[in-house]
Amino acid sequence: MDNRSNVLMQRYELGRLLGQGTFAKVYYARSIQTGQSVAIKVIDKEKIVKVGIIQQIKREISVMRMVRHPYIIHLYEVMATKTKIYFVMEYAKGGELFNKVAKGRLKEDVARKYFHQLINAVDFCHSRGVYHRDLKPENILLDENENLKVSDFGLSALAESKRQDGLLHTTCGTPAYVAPEVINRKGYDGIKADIWSCGVILFVLLAGYLPFHDSNLMEMYRKIGKADFRCPSWFPQDVRKLLFRILDPNPSSRISIARIRESSWFKKGLSLKSKVQDAESSTISLPDTDAAASSQHENASTSSQDKQDVSSRLSNLNAFDIISLSAGFDLSRLFEDPCPRKEARFISRKPASIIISKLQELAKCMKLKISKRDAGLFKFEGTKEGRKGFLSVDAEIFVLTPAFHLVEMKKTGGDTLEYQKMFDDGIRPGLQDIVWAWQGEPQPQQHNPQVEQQDELPPD
Template identity: 60%
Template sequence: MENVGNVLMQKYEFGKMLGQGNFAKVYHGRDINSGHNIAIKVIDKEKVLKVGLIDQTKREISVMGMVKHPNIVQLYEVLATKTKIYFAMEYAKGGELFDKVSKGRLKEDVARKYFQQLIGAVDFCHTRGVYHRDLKPENLLLDEYGNLKVTDFGLSAHASCTRLDGLLHTTCGTPAYVAPEVISRKGYDGAKADIWSCGVVLFVLLTGQLPFNDSNIIQMYKKISKADYKCPNWVPSEARRLLKRILDPNPVTRISMKKIMENSWFKKGLDTKQMEATMEKETPLVNADKPFFEPKKPDFTRVSSFNAFDIISLSSGFDLSGLFVGNDQRDEVKFTSTKPASDIISKMEEIATSLKMEVGVKKGWQLNFKRPSEGRNGPLSVGVEIFEIASNFHLVEVTKSCGDALEYQKILKNYIRPALQEIVWAWHGE
């Protein structure tokens, strides 16, 4: 398969390998019927199954089928055999944008052109409910005409992936490019997080360096949390002002996509036709001699999974929340348990009943319970979510979704924590 000249299902001819990762390799290819150059991503199905990336692979296929845009790498077709999955994709002859910026900063008009195309593509994704979550120069390719193409949707999420609070909670991405709210693990708006990453990319394009860079990752996270960066004097004042509004550590006041596209510096030399260009949504791209993965019976007992980034960030050394709020003021507490997830849920429902709180929405291993009477800040609502770290070892997050903080701290201290003694193995941070 990996030898030059091999043909996939009498449709695509393989050329040289362009790059590889842990679970996939990318080859230069040719469509035999049309003669067009393509890229072929080859995924090892056994490796993907072994590390539990089935859902991620399926999501990448689904998302790429939804986002058809001139500045997004197009997925033409998905093929599969017993051992491999093949993505036939648009070929970006110009390679990674990273290769350009690694040689130094770009001219202002060139940097602005790439930024305009990036914003156009990412805004299009957001209108489809798709959040990329790993925007960086290595995931931005260039075609033969120098047009930018967003690629690698492996860490992307759809709006349907949000929790009961309407936010995403998976900590992922490349540390130097992630928004502060992603690191804080308190939930984040996928669109606002992508906007921050776009701002970091713009800074890199204009300066040839990262705004937040430190060999000590904790120090780097501290800089990110405060938006502590220095913009060189050669960066135009208009661009500096725009960067300040994008790299706002508060996602609520951070500039929106709409406002970015209305910005005077952004609009200079803008190709409005290209910004407005979109392609119609197409049907799922599936064509295989067998399904991607053998069908399995639904597993209704499965809890939310945890990745390595999540586990590392649970270390007290990586917990930055102490920089901003005391232990007795936090809206979220965590504990680990060796009990089955069903026992934990049952215990939480029992506690809610004893507190005369209504058990609200249940979604998988998430539940929410509310106090009917309204406090001074509205009805108290408490959310619970269980994550499986290993077999029979769970992490549980108990979060105040809304309501009065003092009331939450009171019931947490006097009722919830004492009632969980038989369930809790250890409270996080204690």
């Protein structure tokens, strides 16, 4: 960025400073081409290399690209120079949720709306194998319509970060919002830890102050460890019950997000539209592959209908999405030598229903469990434990054009070398019937000029 100009790479006009931290500053900006308002996070590359948080920045980029959701800040693109990295993100005009709570407690209906949106966003992250680990009102923004936007994934973890015990072990987060098992440093479930933080946020929204607070940090940790808190007199009975189930110091008995959704306080006042959105974002399991094989004829019509439903709700990729999925979006080369890849993408000219059938057939042949998460997202899981736990792979289908689909395969758990062997020996050859071209490889060459013209991707 040229200090003599407020124009970044001839694309964005930089405005006022929105905030800053140790390694980055966030500016308001406007796209010169479209006039769209954005927020640009400017990261000093020399500083992050010096303190050794390169992997954290790369993980944040990867995570934000994975979690595209109405209640999560959208990452439009990433640009870089020799000295700076630029995150071009959605601009949340309403500022931090913290600023709203700092003025006093919220009305119950308003708090319920924000909590509902928070749970939707966090549940979506978990379905992608992402654990935020620093949920708090300061990291939750509001757009111009007062809708919530979860931000700051700098401390987030991916499912592949789990150790052999299936738990995360890095102690991180903000003390007042962190779960007791994180403090104990004995390993923790990222999902359960995020749920605890959501409970603290709900308490803050309704009360206007923290459930666990003390000037002595160790005393505050003691209160957190024993879930030593009291609800104000104005809390309704149903929200008290919900809070005590969320802020359960025992993670194994702590309420799940599915149970939170079923609670009477959570469901109160929900519109039909919200219920439909919940249903669409919930996890739906496919039949076990062996069971499905034994009753294939009986369930043929239902399976066909399911595939049509999924096909009709696939995500469409815009220009920014396509750029972000390209090899040029990977900033690894800015920091170090290339490392073994944990993901692969291919373009298919087959209908989505055919792609889905092929994925199910592949799972059966390779003796993998397969489940459908959101529309277009499928999860493969190994049945035998490997060197770093059970191997898991996500396959997500996107619409490029009506005639072309992009499929992204990504390791989300287990050992990378075991994934590479499974990919090379099983996944890649097993999908060859539906692959038109793998990313980074030349598209098939046709001798017939007429056929070759038909096979070309349409221009942008």
